[in-house]
Amino acid sequence: MNYPVDLKYSKSHEWVKMDGDVAVIGISDFAQNALGDVVFVNLPQDGDSVSAGESFGDVESVKTVSDLISPVSGTICQVNEALLDAPEKLNQDAYGAWIMKVKNLDGEEELLDAAAYEAFCAQEG
Amino acid sequence: MSELKRTQLYDIHIQAGASMVDFGGWEMPIQYPTGIVAEHLYTRHACSLFDVSHMGRLLIEGPERVKFLQHVLTSNVTALDLNQAQYCIIPDENGNAVDDAYLYRFEEDRFLLVVNAANIDKDLSHLMKIVKDYDCTIKNISADYASIAVQGPNSREILTTLSGGEAVTEPMKNALNTLEMEGRTVRVSKTGYTGEPLGYEVFIESGEAAWLWGRLIELGAKPAGLGARDTLRMEAGLPLYGHEMGTAPDGSAIPIFAVSLAKFAVSFSEQKGDYIGRKPLERQYAAFKRIMSRNFTDLDVLPRRIQPITLLDRGVMREGMPVYRGEELIGWVTSGTMVPYYRHEGEGLATRILDDTVKRAIGNAYIASDVLEDDLVEVDVRGKRLKAVIPPYHMRVDAPPFARPIVYKPDEEETVADAGNLEPRALELIQKASENHRWRQESCINLIPSENSASRAVRLLCACDPAFRYAEHKKIKSFYDKDIFYYQGTKFIDQVEQLLVEQMKQYLGCSEVETRVISGQMSNMAAFSALMDWKNRLDRKHTPKRLGYVLNNHIIKGGHLSAQPMGALHDYIAVDPVTERSAVVNFPVCKDNIYKIDVEETKKVIEKYRPELIIFGKSMVLYREPIAAIRKFVDDQNIPTTIMYDMAHVLGLVGDHFQKPFEEGAELVTGSTHKTFFGPQRGVIGVNYKKSELKYGLWETIETRAFPGSVSNHHLGTQLGLLMAAYEMNTFKDQYQKAVIENAKYFARCLKAQGLDVAGDPGIDYTETHQVIVPVGYGSGPEVAERLEQNNIIVNYQATPDEEGFTASGALRMGVSEMTRFGFGKEAFEQLAELMADCILRSKNVSEDVKKLRANYAEMHYCFDDREMEEALEGLLKQIGL
16 A cells, blocks of 8 residues: 655545645545445535535445545635546546645644554554 | 355455455455456456355255245246256245245256355245255255356356366256366356356365366456456346345335346246245236236336336436435335446447446336336435436347447437439449349359259249239139139149149159248248147137147257247247246257257157157258158157158258158158259248048148138249249259269368368268358357458358357358359369368458359359250240340
């Protein structure tokens, strides 16, 4: 499993990368592996506001559906629409296949660094 | 997960990196590192292995085993022959399912019942309570044997490698076999839960399970987990207990007839007696029939049914999601996900499966019984209403070796274009017909065994005036059986018909002939109709009884379509109340030569079934039919029957070089006049009953079932042509038939020498008929036949007796009669064999060489071709203005 050190992670298995004042958000390698083959992503819309700890969409694998939980609060400024046609990118490249970008940040969940997140995942098994 | 049970293959799954889950108390692989999507796709295009050892295997034995099973299962156990399996349901007193199961009969006196892993304890306690009252036992042998499902288009080849080339099972679904694989005994069943047309389940002793799994992987199969097993069965529309059976999301029990498979799994045969749940199941069946007739006035018994469902909006359906019609809640999704499939391009047989894949959101739903195919509904996907539709199915398996995904498409409205001026089209038709005629007659080498070319005289006569006339006629007893014609202007055709009958009697060697039937299929229909009418002649106050048992050649073993229940026998064959299937039994074939009837085994079948009709004759035919041996047997045993020989394919071979059907003991011969015979396309029926015989009445019935039973107008023009063909045949048959059979044998030898595979016994030069069968590799028949056509060689692709059906054909069926008529002899067939090998084995373009070879043999033989005939035909052409 891969835990890049330049990212922060939520306990609901999203990653956050700061790009200036914009938060780029996706799901972790651990999450995609647990989900199995991702077959569909329900994306939010540009301009929607999101709240930390609340669902902003969901990701469907063959087996199950899982809510996407926003690790930050703010306004969505871009959505990765390529995932609608190629949801398997989340499996192939979890850290390259971002899901949304959020600006006007005004709050975030408790985020872990790579080492802490790896330890957390090991516990979840 | 220490308390979970593990199968014999647990360690192998762990080594392979499988993700394990709790499935009904078993620790089972949900997927391997490849993932569910890849495992699903690999099953569809190659071959996957599924460990199904967790399922319950119960052995039922003892004197009252059948009686017991008839009582606790929905299926008709007496219909289950040795080496057959059947799908069944274990019903409760209310007509609901305790479980669904598969019943296997690998041994004469034992049954194997395989039940769902999660239900085994429940099933056992249910069955144990009942078995106490029967003189038989249930033994749980689940731990003694492992089962592996081997599923997908490559499964057959992989298992055949392990069996050392022996056919794994008969090609039909639900066929079983016990055989050796590399020294181990395995039981194989042509069944599965993926919908694959090629799929097997293999049972092996527990200690050998790991070995078998490993060998299957070495031979190219890949492991697949329960995840793929679920998506595959969902795409195939197969029910899963706990989803489509058992308890619905609202807590109600799902009635058995809510699942359409119940139609096959539930029997109401008298053989079954008053089995568990019979009464409520009869009520469900009555409701089912009403609903299928679109009578929705009473939906109390079956308020909802399981139907396939496809999402039209983007999203994924899951089990339990509500389904709406407008604002009305009509049911729930019972299974749903996204499944992948390979895209395809092209149409029909030329359909090519591509490498790239797409996904679709499909599932099953338990919804109101008045929802019809193509109805639009909505699914509540976590608070969002998504549009969905009820498709007829998600997948079809009638074009093996592949399962074909059917992507929902609404019917398009057809628009009729304005026809405009039709003369250009008329001219185009003439041009195209001319091109086609010259291509088939001058450039092509035609090897289709059911075709021939007619002489110029036959062709011209077919175009004369009678082609547009009527001449209905019937024998009238008051006039001492003189034929009375219903139309004037028919004296000439009357004479032609009498001459034709005389010529055909002479040719067939029999006392009576009917020539009004216009095809071989119609000959058989008229004969079957007459046999049935004759059977009922002494009782006209009841609905006539149909024929049964009938002994024929199985279609997969080369049997003629025109002698099958799906063909001409359809409306005349009875259903056996014991088996609830058509009362047809098939000639056993020799184990070491599947093209040949096994006479000794046939005698046993005749003794057991005492068939009232025995139909010899095939469309894929390499051997003479053993008529004399069977005639002697039924006479010695005093078995009342009618021996019929459907000679459609070999009518032109009647004589010293092949068979003389009536001398050998056939009573009734049917045929078509344009395959090996020289005529235009018609049929003929001959019998050899004397006026003094009881069965002469059958003959008279055949005449009335020909007219007015089958035709009013019997196409007089071709009758004229047929008379000429009969003159030709009766004049030239000895030379023609000898040449045909010698050519077929020589052609077969040449093809073999060129490196092609040739079916049949080399000891007799492979064939005793005009046909030669060349296996070209499983499923390759259509492609090779198309390649040959591009090279001007026309053949039939054909499934051999151990293949699943015509799309899986692995052979070419060829006949030499037409080219023999054009003068082909040894030299020409030797050249042709080389050209065919170049084309088939070396993919060479030989189209020009074929044309050249064909051009050397332009002249028709075995017909009257002297100057006098030529002048007569020229005169005819001028006089009739053609």
